[in-house]
Amino acid sequence: MTxxxxxxxxxxxxxxxxxxxxxxxxxxxxxxxxxxINNDPPFWPICDYIxxxxxxxxxxxxxxxHCLQLKTQDGRWVWKELDSMYIExxxxxxxxxxxxxxxxxYRRRNGHNIIFRFDGKNHGKVVMSNHTSEIGKRFKGPKAVxxxxxxxxxxxxxxxxxxxxxxxxxxxxxxxxxxxxxAVRFVDAKNNGLFxxxxxxxxLVQHNIAPVENIESWMVVAWQRLQQ
Numbered sequence: 001m002t003x004x005x006x007x008x009x010x011x012x013x014x015x016x017x018x019x020x021x022x023x024x025x026x027x028x029x030x031x032x033x034x035x036x037i038n039n040d041p042p043f044w045p046i047c048d049y050i051x052x053x054x055x056x057x058x059x060x061x062x063x064x065x066h067c068l069q070l071k072t073q074d075g076r077w078v079w080k081e082l083d084s085m086y087i088e089x090x091x092x093x094x095x096x097x098x099x100x101x102x103x104x105x106y107r108r109r110n111g112h113n114i115i116f117r118f119d120g121k122n123h124g125k126v127v128m129s130n131h132t133s134e135i136g137k138r139f140k141g142p143k144a145v146x147x148x149x150x151x152x153x154x155x156x157x158x159x160x161x162x163x164x165x166x167x168x169x170x171x172x173x174x175x176x177x178x179x180x181x182x183a184v185r186f187v188d189a190k191n192n193g194l195f196x197x198x199x200x201x202x203x204l205v206q207h208n209i210a211p212v213e214n215i216e217s218w219m220v221v222a223w224q225r226l227q228q
Contacts, residue, residue, distance in 0.1 A: 009041075009049075011084075016041055016051045024052040026060060035060055054092050058082055067098040067121045079122060079146040105147060106155035106166040113227055115155055115166060118147045127166070128215070128223060135215050158189040160209055165189065168226050170212040170219045173205075184212060184219060186226060199226055 016025060026035045027042050027049040041049055050059045062068055062082055069077040070086065071094045080086060082095065098121055105118045106127070114134065118124040123140035139145055145152075156167045165171065167189035174182040185203070186195040194203040212219065 012049060012051065013041060015053075019051050019053060025049050026052055026056060028060075028063070055082070055087060058092060058095050058097065061097045069096050069098050070094055071096070076150050078149075104164070106157060107147065107152040108155050109145075110151050110153055113224060115168075116145060116152075117166075121147045128168070128170075128220075130220065130224065132215060132217050132220055156189040158187065158192050160187075160192075160205055163209070163211070165209075165211070168195075168223060170215060170223060172210045172212055173207045175207045184222075186223065195226060 012025075016023060025038045025041050027038055027047050028035050029047045037052065038049075048063050050056055050063070058068060059082060067079060068082055070080040070090065071077055077096070077098075079098070103119050104124070106115055107118060108115050113128075113130045114126060115128040116124055116139075117127045122145075123138070125136060125138040126134050127136075129135050157164055158167075159165075165187040167187060169187040169189075170184055171187055171194075172182045173185050173194070185197075187193075188195050188201045188203060191202050193201075193205050195201055196203040
């Protein structure tokens with residue numbers, strides 16, 4: 001049993017001791033188990049357990065891997081971890097279990113030339129940026145960028161040839177009889193096609209297509225011009 005597990009058990013025992021008489025406890029012995037209700041805390045050292053109070057459903061959801069959101073005074077939902085400080089200073093009705101979304105999703109930070117691919121609510125990687133050194137960087141955790149941040153806007157996507165592409169994504173294109181060359185174009189997801197060579201939208205997909213894996217600086221320069 002780790003020191004962190006011991007600390008959590010002691011904190012929860014104190015919480016149960018401070019609860020009204022007759023308070024029960026939810027326990028879970030492994031990730032795949034269901035929560036069960038007990039009259040008092042179990043003495044099995046490696047299980048998760050929490051007091052059955054007004055915070056129980058939110059706390060169980062967080063242990064199960066769900067993300068939580070807190071409603072701010074101006075009505076926005078922001079990502080937070082439900083630690084003891086928030087339990088003392090907020091009420092459960094200001095929290096919600098974040099609604100599910102299908103991933104991956106692509107979002108852009110307002111006013112910035114940077115596109116994030118979200119593989120979950122709070123993790124993913126940078127797929128396009130003004131700076132090639134940022135491209136490919138991964139992010140994860142409560143302090144990282146979040147899918148539902150108010151500063152984020154959705155980037156349109158399109159499915160082509162069984163693959164999902166985001167708007168302005170650089171891709172390789174080629175015809176079957178091109179045995180010695182490929183060209184780079186940019187996806188026009190708003191029109192289910194590609195940008196034309198002159199940078200205008202509305203180009204057709206008449207060839208094979210594949211994502212560019214290693215984005216070079218000259219591609220970023222061309223991508224920036226599409227934003228103008």
